[in-house]
Amino acid sequence: MFFIETIRIKSKQNLFLLFALFHFLVILLISISTTVNSWYQLYHEDSNKYKEPKAIKTLNSISRSFLVSNYTFFTGLDTGYGFFAPNVASVCQIQFVVKSESDKIIDVLYMPEFSSIESISRYATLMGKFQERLKQYNVKEKSHYLLYLDVVIKSMSKQILKKYPSKYRMEVILFLPKYPTLKQYNDGIVTPSYIPIDSYKISNN
Amino acid sequence: MLVIIRRYFFERKEDDMLFLLFFRVSVSLFLLVHFFSLGKDFNYFYSNNGLIPVKVQSVYNESISLPKILNYLHIHFDFSADTVILTFKICYSFLCLTLFFGFFSRLSSFFLILLHLLLVRGTPFYSYGVDYFSSIALFYCLIFPLDQYSSLKKFIFKDKFEVNPTPFRRLLQLHLGIMYFFSGFGKLLGFNWWNGESIWKAIHLPYFNYNYAGSFDYLSKYPIFFVILGWGTILIELLYPFFMNLKKTRLFWMLSVVALHVGIAFILNLYFFSTIMIIINIAGFGNFRIKNEKA
Numbered sequence: 179m180f181f182i183e184t185i186r187i188k189s190k191q192n193l194f195l196l197f198a199l200f201h202f203l204v205i206l207l208i209s210i211s212t213t214v215n216s217w218y219q220l221y222h223e224d225s226n227k228y229k230e231p232k233a234i235k236t237l238n239s240i241s242r243s244f245l246v247s248n249y250t251f252f253t254g255l256d257t258g259y260g261f262f263a264p265n266v267a268s269v270c271q272i273q274f275v276v277k278s279e280s281d282k283i284i285d286v287l288y289m290p291e292f293s294s295i296e297s298i299s300r301y302a303t304l305m306g307k308f309q310e311r312l313k314q315y316n317v318k319e320k321s322h323y324l325l326y327l328d329v330v331i332k333s334m335s336k337q338i339l340k341k342y343p344s345k346y347r348m349e350v351i352l353f354l355p356k357y358p359t360l361k362q363y364n365d366g367i368v369t370p371s372y373i374p375i376d377s378y379k380i381s382n383n
Numbered sequence: 384m385l386v387i388i389r390r391y392f393f394e395r396k397e398d399d400m401l402f403l404l405f406f407r408v409s410v411s412l413f414l415l416v417h418f419f420s421l422g423k424d425f426n427y428f429y430s431n432n433g434l435i436p437v438k439v440q441s442v443y444n445e446s447i448s449l450p451k452i453l454n455y456l457h458i459h460f461d462f463s464a465d466t467v468i469l470t471f472k473i474c475y476s477f478l479c480l481t482l483f484f485g486f487f488s489r490l491s492s493f494f495l496i497l498l499h500l501l502l503v504r505g506t507p508f509y510s511y512g513v514d515y516f517s518s519i520a521l522f523y524c525l526i527f528p529l530d531q532y533s534s535l536k537k538f539i540f541k542d543k544f545e546v547n548p549t550p551f552r553r554l555l556q557l558h559l560g561i562m563y564f565f566s567g568f569g570k571l572l573g574f575n576w577w578n579g580e581s582i583w584k585a586i587h588l589p590y591f592n593y594n595y596a597g598s599f600d601y602l603s604k605y606p607i608f609f610v611i612l613g614w615g616t617i618l619i620e621l622l623y624p625f626f627m628n629l630k631k632t633r634l635f636w637m638l639s640v641v642a643l644h645v646g647i648a649f650i651l652n653l654y655f656f657s658t659i660m661i662i663i664n665i666a667g668f669g670n671f672r673i674k675n676e677k678a
Contacts, residue, residue, distance in 0.1 A: 191389065191392075191393055191550075194392070194550055195388065195389075195392065198392070198553075198554060198557075201554065201558075202557060202558075202561070205558060205561050205562075206561060209561055209562070209565040210565075212565075212569075213565055213568060213569050213572070216569060216572075217569075217572045220572070220573065251500075251504065252496065252500070252522070253518065253519060253522040254503075254514075254515045254516070254517070254518025254519040254521075254522060255519065256515075257512070257515040258565075259562045259563075259565045259566040259569070260565065260566060260569030260570075261512060261566055261569075262570070262581065262585055263566065263569030263570040263572070263573055263576070264569055264570065264572040264573030264574075264576070265573040265574075265575045265576070265581055265584075266575070266581045266584040266585045266588070268588075269588050269589055269590065269591075271589050271590075288589075289590070290427060290434065292424050292427070293422050293423055293424050294420055294421055294422050294424055295652050295654065296417075296420040296421055296424075296654075296655060297421055297422075297424040297427065297428070298590055298652065299511065299513075299590070299591075299652060299653060299655075299656075300421075300428055300509040300510075300511070301509075301590060302511075302588075302589075302590035302591060303508070303509055303510065303511040304434075304435075304508045304509055305589070305590060307508060323443075326442055326443065329439055329442075330435055330439055330508075333435055333436050333439050334434050334435055337433070337434055337435075337436075338434075355589050357584070357587040359580055359583065359584070360578075360579055360580050360583040360603060360606055360609060361580070361606075363583075363600070363603045364603055364604070364606065368600075370587075
C-alpha cells in the first residue's frame, strides 16, 4: 500500500516537473526573443548592412507557433519584461482644438475629460501606439497601418466632438513633445520642443 | 540532478505555509479594486460606443472583446449596452469575491481569466503592464490549490486534505527571477540607462508624470543622481534572482524592489502596476510561516 502511494506521489511530482519545464521554457523563449528584438530595433533597424540573425527569426517563429502563442495568450506571458528598455520610447500627444462656426476657439484638449488616473494611464498606452508614426516619419506614401492610425485619430476626434453642438468643428494635431535631454538641459536648453507630425480637420457631419 | 530538483521543488518549507492564502486574498482584492478604478470612464474604453468605435478596433484585432459582444447583443437581441455592461460588472465582482473567500477558486479563476481576456485582449489599444501581470496572477490562481487554507470551501465541505504549498511558490519565485533578470538585462543594453538619460526622459513623458511635471528639473544640476538611479534600477533587477534567493540579502533586496515600485507608482502614476508587482513579490519571497510553528 505504501509502495503504491509512493509511486502515485512520484508520478504526480513528475507531471508537475514536466509542466514546470514547459512553463519556464516558454517564459525563457519569450524573454529572450523580446529582449533580442528590442535590442535589434534600437541598434540595427535602420542599418542596411545588418541582416536579422537566423536565431532571431527562429525564436520569433517558435513564439508564434500555435501551441506557444495560444499558451502565452491565455497566461499573459507574451508581453516580455523589457519595461522602458533598452531605451525609454517617446510618447506622442494629440491636441484637439474645438472651434465654433465663427472660428472662435471654444476648447483646447489634450485628452478626453477622464475622471481617474487609471484612465490617463490607459490613454497614455494608446498614445504609445503612435510611435509607428515616428518610425515612418515623412514617408511619401503611408503604409496601411499608418492610414489605419489616421482613422483611429479621426474616429476618436469625432467621438469627442459629439459632446459639442453639431455645427462645431475640430482641428486635430498629432505631435511629438520633445523634452530636452539631461545634457541639453544643463547646456541651457530648457524649453521643450513640439514636433508636428500630422493634422486633421473634423466636423460633426 | 533530479534529486536536487525534486528537493528544491517538493521539500516543504515552513515559510511557505500561508503563501497560498495571501496570494488568493491579495490578488482577488487587487483585481476587484483595479476593475472599478476606471469609474465612469469604463464606457470610454470598453463600450461599443467608446473612444474608438468597435469597427475601427477590430481591423487589426480578431480577438473577442466586450465592445464586440455589446455590439452583437445590441444588433441581434436588442440588449442595451448599459444592461450588458452592468451584468459584466456583476459577474466580474462576484467571481473576484468567490476567489477572495476561496469558494471553488479554480473555477472562479478560470471564468475570471475569460472575462479579463475580453477586456485586455479585446481592446489592446488600452492594455498595459498591469493587465498582463493580472493575467499572469490569474493563471497562477488557476493552477495553485488556493482553497487549501482558510477557505469557504474548506469550511463548508469540512475538507481536511492538506497540500504542500512549496512547489507552487517555487514556480512563482523562478518566474520572478527570470522576469526581473531580463528586465534588468534589457535596460543594460540601452546606453541611455548608463548615463541617467532614460530616467530623465521617463519622468518627463507626457501623461505619465501628471502630478509632478517639472518638479524634478532642479535635480538636473546633479546628473549623478540620475546616473545612480539608472544603474540602481539595472542592478536591482539584474541581480534579483541571486540576492532574493540568499536568505541574508532577501529582506534588503525585497525592500529595494518595493522602493523601486513605490517610486514608479508616484512618479510615473502607475499605481496599479506597482501594486500588483509588490503583491507578486511579497507572495514570492515574503515570510508566510504560521505563528508558533517551529522551523
